[in-house]
Amino acid sequence: MTAMISLRNIWVEYGDKIVLERVNLDIAERSFVSIVGPSGAGKSTLLRLLLGQEAPSRGQILLDGVPLKPECGPDRGVVFQRYSVFPHLDARHNVLFGLECAAAPLTGRLFGAARRAALEEADAMLAAVGLGDNGHVFPAQMSGGMQQRLAIAQALVKRPRILLLDEPFGALDPGIRGDMHRLITRLWREQALTIAMVTHDIEEAFALATRVLTLDKRRHDPHAPHRFGATAVYDLVLDRRVKAEIEAIRSITIDENDNN
Numbered sequence: 001m002t003a004m005i006s007l008r009n010i011w012v013e014y015g016d017k018i019v020l021e022r023v024n025l026d027i028a029e030r031s032f033v034s035i036v037g038p039s040g041a042g043k044s045t046l047l048r049l050l051l052g053q054e055a056p057s058r059g060q061i062l063l064d065g066v067p068l069k070p071e072c073g074p075d076r077g078v079v080f081q082r083y084s085v086f087p088h089l090d091a092r093h094n095v096l097f098g099l100e101c102a103a104a105p106l107t108g109r110l111f112g113a114a115r116r117a118a119l120e121e122a123d124a125m126l127a128a129v130g131l132g133d134n135g136h137v138f139p140a141q142m143s144g145g146m147q148q149r150l151a152i153a154q155a156l157v158k159r160p161r162i163l164l165l166d167e168p169f170g171a172l173d174p175g176i177r178g179d180m181h182r183l184i185t186r187l188w189r190e191q192a193l194t195i196a197m198v199t200h201d202i203e204e205a206f207a208l209a210t211r212v213l214t215l216d217k218r219r220h221d222p223h224a225p226h227r228f229g230a231t232a233v234y235d236l237v238l239d240r241r242v243k244a245e246i247e248a249i250r251s252i253t254i255d256e257n258d259n260n
């Protein structure tokens with residue numbers, strides 16, 4: 001496997017509190033990695049490292065073999081569980097804003113033909129996430145699922161190679177989650193994305209990903225819980241055969257439950 005992203009002996013410490021220790025990880029291009037683990041294990045911290053929002057205390061992160069810049073570049077997009085979109089902008093201008101900031105970082109505005117081209121791109125992105133008819137709708141007038149579609153459009157319009165998802169579907173109803181799973185799977189394939197997604201939903205982690213990574217502490221000191229950090233304790237690659245086996249076990253379990 002040629003790694004797109006490599007984490008080499010990553011540590012994250014805040015004062016004497018160790019959050020992550022000895023994290024070594026290679027992530028292949030176009031993979032879909034789910035990150036699971038107990039609350040406080042450092043899952044969001046790991047995403048912030050990949051985003052460039054935070055630097056490790058020790059170790060090195062490489063992107064295409066080159067040290068990752070300590071800032072969020074256009075090659076990385078992110079979607080959080082909530083509050084990713086701007087409430088004072090309609091859907092179209094929420095998506096346009098990302099393009100304007102990338103093209104005109106000082107003014108945040110595009111004019112003339114450049115603005116018209118950016119609006120066309122924004123409309124195409126809204127259509128791709130199923131919000132083609134909602135360009136003039138404001139976030140407050142949208143359901144949770146629609147807001148997350150908008151957040152995804154906002155992240156993807158800048159054509160990132162890497163999409164980071166921090167519990168993106170955690171606040172949604174189960175039915176809408178299913179729709180969002182289909183959407184993100186389609187966009188991952190169509191746009192050749194590499195995705196890292198934090199989730200608390202194990203079923204979601206296995207259903208969507210090509211690899212499931214579990215972060216947890218290997219060592220515990222009950223008298224000083226901050227003394228040891230979490231690391232990747234399980235790392236399961238889900239090829240087609242493993243996915244088929246999981247699906248077979250799930251269908252047996254569902255049948256058994258139906259018969260009881």
Ligand SMILES: Nc1ncnc2c1ncn2[C@@H]1O[C@H](COP(=O)(O)OP(=O)(O)OP(=O)(O)O)[C@@H](O)[C@H]1O
Nearest residue numbers: 014017019037038039040041042043044045046198
């Ligand atoms: N700036 C900071 N200063 C001190 N501690 C921090 C800081 N940021 C995060 N932490 C701590 O790092 C640990 C990991 O936090 P993180 O949010 O990454 O965990 P998580 O696995 O995503 O948790 P959850 O599943 O509850 O969202 C927590 O104990 C948190 O309090």
